[in-house]
Amino acid sequence: MEITGIIAEYNPFHNGHLYQINQIRQHRDSLIVAVISGSFTQRGEAAILDKWQRAQCAVESGCDLVLELPFAFACRSAQDFAQGGAALLARLGIVSQLAFGAESDNLAQLQAIASQLDDKDFQKQLHQQIANGLSYAQAISAVLGNDENTATLIRQPNNILAIEYLRSLNRLPTSIKPLLIPRQGAGYHEPDIHGPLASATAIRQALYQETVADLASVLPAATYQATRQLSASQLPDMNRLYLPLQTKLLTSSFSSLQNIYGINEGLENRILDMAQKASDWQKLIKAVTTKRYPASRIARTLLYLLLDIDKGSMALFDQAGPLYARLLAASSQGKKLLKDIKQQSSIPLITKTSQYLNTNKRRGAKADLTPFEQMLSLDTIATELRNLTCQTAADRNDFQQSPVFSNR
Structure with a gap:
């Protein structure tokens, strides 16, 4: 039987994700292993539901196993998010194909661009454009922008992620094959709900506006039930992290700020200056954002500041790749895969965090922790940091919460 991997955020799991799962199973009989971001998303925002809730919704809606993508890769740029997710799936030793969505339906074109991005001459031009003041995404557009069709393609967020997934598969020692499933329904950032395939952006907006009834047609039953039970005080609010920031x-000293991952070229001065004027977290992001430093990068950098993630630590994580597979949820069929993973995976499968890390050890000096423990420590702290964004936090943490097992 095919084992299909998916890398996602499921923030929250909606009908578009369900469509993807159904398409995978129409393509071939397959079990599905999803790797999802944990407490914070790629854009540097707290996930709308906690990771166990989102994993349970995914399993109840068709996934067989849901694993956590470590924070060190989940709250990163598209290329690091994709590389971390693909590497984790490859290290399981059982995944045969990686399914992903894109606005484009032309896999060959996406593969050609992915190969071009890793060409030495292209990389030289890319770094020159970045040195000239462009962001990574802008630099790619500048180098590839001679072809209007290509330029349009790489401006679309799911195409960008698809290209990064393909680049990751090219670089990894893996036989995992790509499975492109063209995206259907609303655009990635579409703010309004116009039918059953709404964007996650529109769904989150409806939750904050307390118009949950509008979501019955755009969410699978499990997610709809989970969101119906949310009160306003349980929704994350990043502004609650502004005072700690x-x-x-x-x-913090200048030297310590300059050592934080994501801070370079005097960005610390701009953050310090704007923090004296901005009244909350979101306004600070808006004030610091520039053409070179998009809002998502600033949001992530503020989290790195709070979590004290320095450049050396992130370089260590990038060199090591994901060092474990953390189980969040499984279906009855997914439970049967656990034995295969334990036999074939090159990284340990974690079902109980306390077997690998405890709160006392987590509070020790960073130098006394192995890279494995440092990476896992970040995941556990991120869970508790997300709890701080909620006025009424769920009583769940990584040391006490067990994986969710479904009878589906």
């Missing part, structure tokens, strides 16, 4: 900035 201001305190961190007030007590």
Whole structure:
């Protein structure tokens, strides 16, 4: 039987994700292993539901196993998010294909662009454009922008991720094959709901506007039930992290700020300056954002500041890749895969965090922790940091919460 991997955020799991799963199973009989971001998303925002809730929704809606993508890769740029997810799936030793969505239906074109991005001459031009002041995405557009069709293609967010997945498969020692499933329904950032395939952006907006009844037609039953049970006080609000951030900035030296991952070229000065004027987290992001530094990068960098993630630590994580597979949820069929993973995986499968890390060890000096423990420590702290964004936080943490097992 085919084992299909998916890399996603499921923030939250909606009908578009269900469509993808159904398409996979129409293509071939397959079990599905999803690797999802944990407490924070790629854009540097707290996930709308906690990772166990989102994993359970995914399993109840058709996934067989849901694993956590470590924070060190989940809250990163598209290329790092894709590389981390693909590497984790490859290290399981059982995944035969990677399914992903894109606005384009032309796999050959996406593969050609992916190969071109890793060409030495292209990389030289790319780094020159970045040195000239462009962001990574802008630099890619500048180098490839002579062809209007290509330029349009790479401006679309799912195409960008698809290309990064293909680049990751090219670089990894893996036989995993790509499976492109053209995206259907609303655009990635479409703010309104116009039918059963709404964007995650529109769904989250409806939750904050407390128009949950509007979501019955765009969410699978499990997700709809989970969101119906949410009160306003349980929704994450990143502004609740602003006072801790201001305190961190007030007590940090220039050298320590300059050592934080994502801070370079005097960005610390701009953050410090704007933090004296901005009244909340979101306004600070808007004030610091520039053409070179998009809002998503600034949002991630503020989290790195709070979590004290330095450049050396991130370089270590990138060199090592994902060092474990953390189980969040499984179906009855997915449980049968656990034995295969334990036999074939090159990384340990974690079902109980306390077997690998405890709160006392987590509070020790970073130098006393192995890269494995440092990576896992970040995941556990991120869970508790997300809890701080909710006025009424769920009583769940990584040391006590077990994986969710479904009878589906």
